[in-house]
Amino acid sequence: MGSDSYTKYLLKGEFKDRVELIHSHGKAEWTHNGTLSLQDKKDTNIFTVTIHNLTLKDIGIYMCAVNIFGTYYLTKVKLVVLSCVKYEEITVTGYEGANAVISCPYQKGYESYPKYLLKGECKDGVEIIRSTDGQEWTLKEKFSLQDKNNFTATIRNLTVKDAGIYGCGVDKQGTYFFTRTKLIVGTSTTPASEFENTTDFLADTRSASSAQRPSTPQSSTGKSKPSAADSKKPNTTQSDAVYQSLNPNTIQPDAVYQSLNPNSTQSDAAYQSLNPKMDGGVWRG
Incomplete structure (x- = not known):
């Protein structure tokens, strides 16, 4: 028996404390209630619930449920809302092939929390590397984190693709205390290969200069005439x-x-x- 005709629910909380937030209505595909939207795609037997404009109050345990003749078939969901708290904003400059070191200070008492580096703005950035278990060093490809008194993130062997906005800091149970960093990657305007023959070039220039310099005129007695x-x-x-x-x-x-x-x-x-x-x-x- 398919479940396409049964009522779908989103509940918040567990067991007796759970509260119904929204449910579907008959054969309608969409149902809306405040900041909640429920879509029941009957042809795929999947329904989804969207919570708009998240706040920290939305953090918690949810239940997606289907009521079939009084029996609820549940899917448990834990919702974590990430919050970004900017600690400071800095600019770091590096050059192709070199390393960039980003300093990420944090408050005392946060030593045991995970540290991270992400690229992009805090809310939609992509996490690159994260420390675990309070370890001092974390390595991943060209990235490394060191958490010793002061937390630093290092990007090795820079390329122009590494330029952009980064965030680094402490993840305190979903609240990100971060330092927003703008990384600028400079390039060399003249490749080193163009200077390989500098010595030979200067020697040729001196020889040409000597060849073009007029000699001091000599008198009939063989003495140099004053210039x-x-x-x-x-x-x-x-x-x-x-x-x-x-x-x-x-x-x-x-x-x-x-x-x-x-x-x-x-x-x-x-x-x-x-x-x-x-x-x-x-x-x-």
């Missing part, structure tokens, strides 16, 4: 005429400025022209 940079040095022993020649306001023959160009081929006379008392290499005192 413009040398003439600017205050400690160089030279006559005032040399410094005057570097002053654009001083009237000088073009040969003087040409002699400052190391790329021009000049005779010694060009450099002698820097000294107004020199004439063809003879001192004219």
Whole structure:
């Protein structure tokens, strides 16, 4: 005999203390009563009850029942309502391949309660790892918990997929005291492989720089001719005429400025022209 035509119930409590909350009506598929909804899917012989807008008062023992000629066939259900109490909110930054450590403080007296780490917001997050029996270390894949004076959760070998919102804390009989954590995972903008040949690159650059640097012009006597940079040095022993020649306001023959160009081929006379008392290499005192 099928039970599709019999009345379905949801009761709260056990034995004599149970209280009826809602029951089905005849062949109707849906029945509503306040925050309760009962759906009787007769073609599958399954009925479901939904409690909307849960509160801590909804915690307890329930009975799903079918009344067949005065006999109740019961299914016992224990309802646990999880409550989220935010302890604090922090941000943690890590980098790809490294570890992220999340600190999750809790109040004194909660040492024996289970500790957990979940990803997502507290109410709809997915639990990743949980400690049991007050043990100090709990390991699961790339995640670990350490509960010693201060509870910490570690995520090893970070990837960009690990970024997001986490919650960690204490589960006190369905009440979650948690720390909301925003994990940011940074990436390297330049792969290390691009720096493998840095030494060779710098050596090539120095060689190219040396090859392009003009050599110091030599005089007919084999001595190096003074450069413009040398003439600017205050400690160089030279006559005032040399410094005057570097002053654009001083009237000088073009040969003087040409002699400052190391790329021009000049005779010694060009450099002698820097000294107004020199004439063809003879001192004219």
